[in-house]
Amino acid sequence: MKKLIKSKAWKLLQRHQQKMQNKTLRELKTENYNFLQTIELKEAGIALNFAHNFCTQKTLALLDQLAKENRLQVAIQALISGAEVNRTEHRPALHTSLRNMSLDPIYVNGHNVMPDIQAVWDKMQKFSDLIRAQKYLGYSGEPIVNIVNIGIGGSELGPKMMLYALKELKTANLNFYFVSNLDPEQIHECLKSCDPKKTLFIVSSKSFETHETLVNYSIAKEWMLKTSGENNIENHFVAVTSAVEKAKVQGFKQEHIFPLWSWVGGRYSIWSATSLGLVIAIGMQNFKEFLTGAFLMDRHFIETPNTRNIPVILGLLGIWYNNFYNWNTQAVIPYAQLLVLLPEYLQQLHMESLGKHIKNNGQPVDYATGYVLWGGVGTNSQHSFHQFLLQGTTIVPCDFILPLQGETDEMMANCLAQSEILAYGHGAHSPHKIIEGNRPHNIITLNAINPRSLGALIALYEHKIYVQSIIWRIDAFDQWGVQQGKKLAQRILQLLRRRRGE
Ligand code: F6P
Numbered sequence: 001m002k003k004l005i006k007s008k009a010w011k012l013l014q015r016h017q018q019k020m021q022n023k024t025l026r027e028l029k030t031e032n033y034n035f036l037q038t039i040e041l042k043e044a045g046i047a048l049n050f051a052h053n054f055c056t057q058k059t060l061a062l063l064d065q066l067a068k069e070n071r072l073q074v075a076i077q078a079l080i081s082g083a084e085v086n087r088t089e090h091r092p093a094l095h096t097s098l099r100n101m102s103l104d105p106i107y108v109n110g111h112n113v114m115p116d117i118q119a120v121w122d123k124m125q126k127f128s129d130l131i132r133a134q135k136y137l138g139y140s141g142e143p144i145v146n147i148v149n150i151g152i153g154g155s156e157l158g159p160k161m162m163l164y165a166l167k168e169l170k171t172a173n174l175n176f177y178f179v180s181n182l183d184p185e186q187i188h189e190c191l192k193s194c195d196p197k198k199t200l201f202i203v204s205s206k207s208f209e210t211h212e213t214l215v216n217y218s219i220a221k222e223w224m225l226k227t228s229g230e231n232n233i234e235n236h237f238v239a240v241t242s243a244v245e246k247a248k249v250q251g252f253k254q255e256h257i258f259p260l261w262s263w264v265g266g267r268y269s270i271w272s273a274t275s276l277g278l279v280i281a282i283g284m285q286n287f288k289e290f291l292t293g294a295f296l297m298d299r300h301f302i303e304t305p306n307t308r309n310i311p312v313i314l315g316l317l318g319i320w321y322n323n324f325y326n327w328n329t330q331a332v333i334p335y336a337q338l339l340v341l342l343p344e345y346l347q348q349l350h351m352e353s354l355g356k357h358i359k360n361n362g363q364p365v366d367y368a369t370g371y372v373l374w375g376g377v378g379t380n381s382q383h384s385f386h387q388f389l390l391q392g393t394t395i396v397p398c399d400f401i402l403p404l405q406g407e408t409d410e411m412m413a414n415c416l417a418q419s420e421i422l423a424y425g426h427g428a429h430s431p432h433k434i435i436e437g438n439r440p441h442n443i444i445t446l447n448a449i450n451p452r453s454l455g456a457l458i459a460l461y462e463h464k465i466y467v468q469s470i471i472w473r474i475d476a477f478d479q480w481g482v483q484q485g486k487k488l489a490q491r492i493l494q495l496l497r498r499r500r501g502e
Contacts, residue, residue: 009066017324025423044296044456045447048310052423053440063316064306075470086477092263093477096298098271099291125284139230140197149277150216151204152180158270159278161341169282182212196227203239206266208246240273265477267349286451293455301463311460315467322371327395332375334401335415338449343375353465356474369472379414398441405448
């Protein structure tokens, strides 16, 4: 394959950008009059409006050409069918199989993984039903009511975000807590609210060797033994991991271990038993709705031509701005308090996946890969960083996430007002009051905040990231940089302790 920056589509896009750079969004609005810039995925309750972008039919055609020159369709098939897309770790990235509601077989090394996935669904269903019915008992014979998830990064952010977003569906008699930080302040604070007799810890770690998680697990165990004065505390600890043997060494019984697989990336594991706490909260039926939303987005991603494909368009627009306009930041702003944790979740998904400077062929890249993703919830964000979006000198393309049902009229009015001003600006006599506009953004609408639309939304961002990784020719599924920091911290810790004579 030709070098990316020397490829035909890349050069055409560079030339096209020179013609586009002085256009205003208002001019484009008139010129693009008949250009359909809303795509709806009705069944999943989600739609993309990308009308406020520096994007004409010509732009989209050239971006489509870029995708085709980089064989995006082949890459999508490779992802879904279980090919070794995580090249540096020599494995597939089969998060899509976890929501394969068709149950059609998917093979890893000749083994159909669907029956294994269904077995874990069954195990989660039985376990969560017991707890939800108050029939899962602790050492004293009393039912479990407090559920503490111990895990970090991908083993925390997904279920935590979803539990908050779907709190209306949560069973009333259960309380949920998340503990992740190595700073013991967090777990100590959490344990103050928990009665050991009624507390279950979900120790969630794909590798089962993450230092933070193992330290918090040992604090939890010590607390349980000390405060209970009992030894029969097995029921109070379950593990979620792909390293089943390591969990057994740590004292977990087979029946208390919920497996996941090496071919599910940590930050892509929201669809797996990593969401056990969420399943306990909302029930398996609602969780399957969540999986269904993602499955519908997968079908759309696989089957739809690039220029009508929501994740492909979002991915390509991100490249358009990052590589051709040199804008290196993007904000995600949900206009719903329930989605307050979404930006943090997407930050890990996006930045751990795309923070790479070496291509799949081992050579360094000679173009930008990935931009800083950040954000906050509207309308709070209007009173913190929108000033920067509206009148700052750095252009920040935004994704607004706008639910159409719920507490919406006020929220919708504010979101649409921001969209209008960002795009078309505001004239004034005093220079300091002028808002220039021409700040591109997308509006992603959700019919309502429910398991299905959220499943589609998260799968949308996963696929957007994959599209970008394919064009940029990088591995979206490894995170070697992070590994080195973990090792060095351990070495420094030993030095510190030695110096203190411990
Ligand atoms: O530090 C990076 C990371 O490996 C993330 O990718 C992952 O989500 C997190 O650590 C936790 O890892 P584990 O689930 O193996 O404990």
